[in-house]
Amino acid sequence: MMRNEVQGLFQKHGEEELEERRTLYRWATWKEGLPLSVAAASEKDLPLDVRFHEGKKIDFEGTLAAGMMDIALKRLYTLLSSWNSLEDFDQIFWGSKSALAKRVRQSWKEDDFFGYQFLNGVNPTLLRRSTSLPTRLVIPPELEGLQAQLERKLQEGCLFEADFSLLDGIQANVIQGERQHLAAPLVMLKMEPDGKLLPMAIQLQPPCSGSPDPPLFLPSDPSLTWLLAKAWVRNSDFQLHELQAHLLKTHLVAEVFAVATMRCLPGMHPIFKLLIPHLRYTLEINTRARTKLISDGGIFDQVVNTGGGGHLDVLRKATACLTYRSLCPPDDLADRGLLGIPSALYAHDALRLWDIISRYVQGTVHLYYSEDEVVQSDPEVQAWCQEITEIGLCGAQERGFPVSFQSRAELCHFVTMCIFTCTAQHSGINQGQLDWYAWVPNAPCTMRKPPPTTKDVTLEMVMATLPNVHQACLQMTIAWHLGRFQPDMVPLGHHKEEYFSGPGYKAVLKRFQEDLNTLEREIVARNEGLDLPYYYLQPSRIENSITI
Ligand SMILES: CC/C=C\C/C=C\C/C=C\C/C=C\C/C=C\CCCC(=O)O
Numbered sequence: 001m002m003r004n005e006v007q008g009l010f011q012k013h014g015e016e017e018l019e020e021r022r023t024l025y026r027w028a029t030w031k032e033g034l035p036l037s038v039a040a041a042s043e044k045d046l047p048l049d050v051r052f053h054e055g056k057k058i059d060f061e062g063t064l065a066a067g068m069m070d071i072a073l074k075r076l077y078t079l080l081s082s083w084n085s086l087e088d089f090d091q092i093f094w095g096s097k098s099a100l101a102k103r104v105r106q107s108w109k110e111d112d113f114f115g116y117q118f119l120n121g122v123n124p125t126l127l128r129r130s131t132s133l134p135t136r137l138v139i140p141p142e143l144e145g146l147q148a149q150l151e152r153k154l155q156e157g158c159l160f161e162a163d164f165s166l167l168d169g170i171q172a173n174v175i176q177g178e179r180q181h182l183a184a185p186l187v188m189l190k191m192e193p194d195g196k197l198l199p200m201a202i203q204l205q206p207p208c209s210g211s212p213d214p215p216l217f218l219p220s221d222p223s224l225t226w227l228l229a230k231a232w233v234r235n236s237d238f239q240l241h242e243l244q245a246h247l248l249k250t251h252l253v254a255e256v257f258a259v260a261t262m263r264c265l266p267g268m269h270p271i272f273k274l275l276i277p278h279l280r281y282t283l284e285i286n287t288r289a290r291t292k293l294i295s296d297g298g299i300f301d302q303v304v305n306t307g308g309g310g311h312l313d314v315l316r317k318a319t320a321c322l323t324y325r326s327l328c329p330p331d332d333l334a335d336r337g338l339l340g341i342p343s344a345l346y347a348h349d350a351l352r353l354w355d356i357i358s359r360y361v362q363g364t365v366h367l368y369y370s371e372d373e374v375v376q377s378d379p380e381v382q383a384w385c386q387e388i389t390e391i392g393l394c395g396a397q398e399r400g401f402p403v404s405f406q407s408r409a410e411l412c413h414f415v416t417m418c419i420f421t422c423t424a425q426h427s428g429i430n431q432g433q434l435d436w437y438a439w440v441p442n443a444p445c446t447m448r449k450p451p452p453t454t455k456d457v458t459l460e461m462v463m464a465t466l467p468n469v470h471q472a473c474l475q476m477t478i479a480w481h482l483g484r485f486q487p488d489m490v491p492l493g494h495h496k497e498e499y500f501s502g503p504g505y506k507a508v509l510k511r512f513q514e515d516l517n518t519l520e521r522e523i524v525a526r527n528e529g530l531d532l533p534y535y536y537l538q539p540s541r542i543e544n545s546i547t548i
């Protein structure tokens, strides 16, 4: 056959393949205002190609069943004893847990430990360096000293903030007839010369016209008052971590990449071959999340204070402000003022991984696209881009996502973002659940009393606010289920399937694996010298796709 006859055959094959895939992988609106998802009422509706393999399914369902047994035992055990001091959480703090989780139990009350979590904990995505004093921060006249201190830190460039305003106005859950409560805190922090981040003040609610100004809680307050204020912040962080940073910004956007890839790119397309290993199991885990976790009567409704519909409103608000820049660490960290901070370990490792992935993507893309013009005239990759931004992400071009690629560089940047999100970012956000969520007072899944409005706080109030035994047990079980090491995990860049032929790609992949090994050694060596190791972005621990 002549060369263009062969090409014609390939093209026809590709078109038929896509026609079939478009019937197998259809878009659905699960809830208005969220990114679109794959059409499937349960995992059983998914094409076999993307289902969990038997081993993964047995492990997933088996550990959940084992977790439920633990909960039953813990509840039985605590029936016989009291539940009125913080140490009583020890009664359920048994079973599988990590060394760092034990350290959290020891150190959770310390201010530097509280501050550390904004840089290198389970949710390193919220902290920003302040560029002015936040407008919502109302400082009462008697705290002039604090005002001056904040202004001095601001001038020195070492004032930081964590603002949970997204939670303002969200309806709290009602669990078994009992109303739960939510706050929308603002935390102001300062960075010490040794890199420690210390809280200076906490405002639990934004000011509201017609009401007295909300109090500012301070490290100098009575210790239980300050502890309760910090617990409220940790509860708010739990919400934004799980809903915005975890579900939306990794799981749900990865699903959009997966569905668009199946619908727009034929199997012989180089971008299909490059991405497909990073999309394994994502459709099934997300379908399970929609039927068991954020569903009517799911885990959020059962034990989380945003459950009962508020969690969907948080997801909606977060979707409405999701930007392309926020998914790309070089931009995101620059926007948040977090570049060049030696104690910002997530930031450091995320940038290294971005570079490594970016080099791998560029190496591969340049094998198939000899110049920008080839990208511009590839209708499949252009349709893929448009499908992600306009359809899957529901018109995200307003928030900086591209609707077409004009150059190889634009294509590489976007594909790097896809792979980074499905691998490094998810690992950074997911694994910490095991360490930081097992000691429940460090990150309470719900709050059963309203936030304090005065500084009179008793131990009874603290215990009546924190999760009850059942809620705490379920949090521990789910955190372990989702955060533990996955037995069938494939590390980043180590999939066995070979999609590409030819020596060009082999060399690029080898270089990728070498770069990852180098980073692995750097992180291991760094961690040896640290009081608290940061290992969520250690390449050997990063999964090749979102599978949990
Ligand atoms: C302590 C953790 C509590 C809630 C976790 C919150 C958000 C996790 C976000 C994404 C996890 C994605 C998928 C998990 C899917 C199913 C888990 C539900 C377990 C079950 O089948 O009963």
Ligand SMILES: [Fe+2]
Residues within 6 Å of the ligand: 246, 251, 426, 430, 482, 546, 548
């Ligand atoms: Fe996850």
